[in-house]
Amino acid sequence: MQAVTKTTQATPKPAKSDHPSGDRRFKTLDMTMKRHQYKPDALIEVLHKAQESFGFLEEDVLTYIARGLKLPLSKVYGTATFYHLFSLKPNGAHTCVVCLGTACYVKGSNKVSAALEEELGIKLGETTADGKISLMAARCIGACGIAPAVVFDGTVAGKQEPEMALAKVKDWELE
Amino acid sequence: MSVKTLKINGVDIAIEEGATVLQAARQAGVPIPTLCHLDGVHDVGACRLCLVEVSGTRKLLPACVTEVAEGMEVQTNTPKLQEYRRMTVELLFSEGNHVCSVCVANGNCELQDVAIQVGMDHSRFTYRFPDRAVDISHPQFGIDHNRCILCTRCVRVCDEIEGAHVWDVAQRGAACYIVSGLNQPWGEVDACTSCGKCVDACPTGAIFRKGSTTGEKERDRAKLDFLVTAREKHEWTR
Numbered sequence: 001m002q003a004v005t006k007t008t009q010a011t012p013k014p015a016k017s018d019h020p021s022g023d024r025r026f027k028t029l030d031m032t033m034k035r036h037q038y039k040p041d042a043l044i045e046v047l048h049k050a051q052e053s054f055g056f057l058e059e060d061v062l063t064y065i066a067r068g069l070k071l072p073l074s075k076v077y078g079t080a081t082f083y084h085l086f087s088l089k090p091n092g093a094h095t096c097v098v099c100l101g102t103a104c105y106v107k108g109s110n111k112v113s114a115a116l117e118e119e120l121g122i123k124l125g126e127t128t129a130d131g132k133i134s135l136m137a138a139r140c141i142g143a144c145g146i147a148p149a150v151v152f153d154g155t156v157a158g159k160q161e162p163e164m165a166l167a168k169v170k171d172w173e174l175e
Numbered sequence: 176m177s178v179k180t181l182k183i184n185g186v187d188i189a190i191e192e193g194a195t196v197l198q199a200a201r202q203a204g205v206p207i208p209t210l211c212h213l214d215g216v217h218d219v220g221a222c223r224l225c226l227v228e229v230s231g232t233r234k235l236l237p238a239c240v241t242e243v244a245e246g247m248e249v250q251t252n253t254p255k256l257q258e259y260r261r262m263t264v265e266l267l268f269s270e271g272n273h274v275c276s277v278c279v280a281n282g283n284c285e286l287q288d289v290a291i292q293v294g295m296d297h298s299r300f301t302y303r304f305p306d307r308a309v310d311i312s313h314p315q316f317g318i319d320h321n322r323c324i325l326c327t328r329c330v331r332v333c334d335e336i337e338g339a340h341v342w343d344v345a346q347r348g349a350a351c352y353i354v355s356g357l358n359q360p361w362g363e364v365d366a367c368t369s370c371g372k373c374v375d376a377c378p379t380g381a382i383f384r385k386g387s388t389t390g391e392k393e394r395d396r397a398k399l400d401f402l403v404t405a406r407e408k409h410e411w412t413r
Contacts, residue, residue, distance in 0.1 A: 074345075082346070
C-alpha cells in the first residue's frame with residue numbers, strides 16, 4: 001500500500017481523477033478508491049472515508065465519488081441517504097447524542113431529549129442555526145448500566161437528569 | 176435444459192428449469208396479480224401482490240422471484256391470499272395520495288385495476304396524507320410523487336433497458352422516494368435521454384407526459400418487450 005501511495009505522489013502530473021480544487025482530502029478519497037481498484041462495490045467503503053475526512057457528504061464529494069467509481073449519481077445519492085451514518089449536512093461544532101434505547105428511555109431519556117430540544121429550539125437530528133450544536137438520537141449505545149446516557153462530543157455521560165444535560169449544553173452555547 | 180413438473184391450483188404444469196412460479200402460472204393461464212413485475216426487466220419481489228402458498232412451507236412466497244422446483248404444489252387464490260392481497264392494496268392506497276378522479280392514469284392504471292381485481296372498495300387503514308412533491312422540470316415529462324407506489328419499475332427500466340440509470344430510491348422506510356440524479360430536478364439530470372421508457376413502465380400516473388390531463392395517460396408497454404427482444408435475441412418483432 002505504501003508503495004502505491006508513493007508512486008501516486010511521485011507522478012509529475014496529477015492523476016486524472018484529481019479534484020480541481022486541490023483540496024488534499026480528495027487525495028485521500030483517490031487513495032481509497034485506488035485501493036479498491038475503483039470497483040463499484042466499494043461505494044460504501046469510499047463513502048465512509050469521505051464522511052470521515054469531510055465530516056459530511058456534500059454534492060461535490062458525491063459527484064466525485066460517482067465519477068471515480070463510474071456509478072450513476074442517483075445510486076450514490078440513494079446509498080448515501082439510506083444509511084444513518086452518512087450525513088449530507090454539516091454537523092455542529094459540538095454534538096450531543098441522547099440515547100433513546102429501551103433502558104435509557106425507561107429511565108427517562110425522553111425527558112432529557114425534550115428538555116434539550118426546548119433549550120436549543122431544534123428537533124432531534126437537527127443542528128442549531130449558528131452551527132454550534134447538533135442534537136441527535138441513538139438507539140442504544142450499549143451503556144444501559146448507566147442509563148439514561150448522553151454522549152457529549154464523543155464522551156459518554158451516565159445517569160443524566162435533564163438539568164445536568166442542560167448545564168453542559170449551556171456551557172457550549174456560551175463559548 | 177431439464178424440465179420441472181409442478182402443480183398450480185391442482186393443475187399439472189411442465190416448464191423448463193430456472194423459470195419462476197409466476198412464469199409457470201402465466202403459461203398455464205392462472206392469473207396472479209402483480210404490480211412491480213414488468214416483462215423485460217428483472218424482478219425484485221417488492222409489491223408482495225404475487226404471494227402464493229407452497230405446500231411444505233408456512234411462509235408465503237412471491238411468485239415472481241421463486242423458482243419452480245420438481246413436485247412443487249402451489250396455491251394461488253386461497254382465502255388467506257385473497258385477504259392478504261386486499262390488505263396490501265389497501266396499504267398502498269393509504270400510504271400515498273391516490274386520487275383517481277384527478278389522475279392522468281384514471282381508467283388506465285394498474286393500481287386501480289388491481290384494487291378492482293382484489294375487491295378493494297375502501298381502505299381500512301388511516302390515510303397517511305404524506306407531503307410529497309411534483310417535479311415538472313423536464314421539458315416533456317413530469318413525476319408526481321403523490322401517485323408513486325415505489326414499485327421501482329422506472330428505476331429498473333432506466334437502468335436495464337435504456338442504460339442511463341437516472342432514477343434510484345433515496346432515503347429509507349416511510350421517507351423513501353424516487354430520486355433523479357443527485358437529488359436534482361429531473362430536467363437538470365444530464366444522464367436522462369428523454370426516451371420516455373419510465374412513462375411506459377410506470378403502473379400508475381406518477382410519471383406522465385406533460386400536457387395529458389385526467390384519464391389521458393397512454394402507455395406503449397409492448398415497446399419495452401420489443402426492445403428487450405431486439406437487444407437480446409436480435410429479433411425485431413414489430
